[in-house]
Amino acid sequence: MGDALGAQFFVPGRSVPDLLAGRPPAAPWPWTDDTEMACSVYSEIRGRGRIDQDALAAVFADRCEPYRGYGAGTVVVLHEIRDGRPWAEAAGAAFGGGSWGNGAAMRVAPLGAYFADDPDRAATEAALSAEVTHRHPEAIVGAMVIAVAAAHAAATRETGCTPIELLRSVEPYLVDGRTADGIRRARKLLGRPAAEAAYELGNGAAVSAQDTVPFTLWAAATFLTDYPAAITACVEAGGDADTTAAIVGGIVAAHTGIGHQPNIRGIPEQWLAAREPLPPWSTPTENLESAP
DSSP states (O other): OHHHHHHGGGSTTOOHHHHHTTOOOOSOBOOOHHHHHHHHHHHHHHHHSSOOHHHHHHHHHHHOOGGGTOOHHHHHHHHHHHTTOOHHHHHHHGGGTOOOBTHHHHTOHHHHHHTTTOHHHHHHHHHHHHHTTOOSHHHHHHHHHHHHHHHHHHHTTTTOOOHHHHHHHTGGGOOSSHHHHHHHHHHHTTTSOHHHHHHHHOOSTTOBSTTTHHHHHHHHHHTTTBHHHHHHHHHHHOSSHHHHHHHHHHHHHHHHOBSEETTEEOBOHHHHHHBOOOOGGGSOSSOGGGOO
């Protein structure tokens, strides 16, 4: 949902003030590669109960539709995998040692929500999902902490969660580097305007984990009970708005669900009606581990 709405603001003529006033763009809202890859992660987890890296690499490669907005480097890696190159070789050779892009983080929130009762498992499976296309430690850490944040958001639906609690939930999974530094900086920016947070932390414009993940965790923590406000903040921040909104939307929706309830604003039904339907293969009908 966040991906599809965020992507609308790359289209000339879209009005951020209209969105702030509660008037979103006209339907339909097509989704991008963020959703296509997230659906593959989700369907694999639902079908197998775990990440099988060979299987995930194969479906990523087979389902890649470049017109959805894939980065050029990702298209190269996925086409090489489709042509038979082992995924570890293809991903490891990208960018001279592995990509630190935000693609591993953008697709992983559903995995985190699936493992809501086990953040360690969420982090482990997120790392496995990241390595298929992103071998750099910054990208892997980015995917791990987004998955853990989504797990914590889902686990606290009934009990509630403060902004600082959400940010602290990822601390055990940080590995020293620029992404971890940004996440720790995000704590000091709680309570500040979104524009200031984006200026200090990044808004995804560099398409890297370190300039995307800290802001998305700040936004998710700040707006954990208000899905429309969370997505609007991502759009208002600019940059890679479809990806930041996909990440933030995945974490926040794990906490709010759909629709409104007392003190909680979930995904609006009218937004879901405007979003392009998800691919039919996104919900598996059988357990793949027991398939022949």
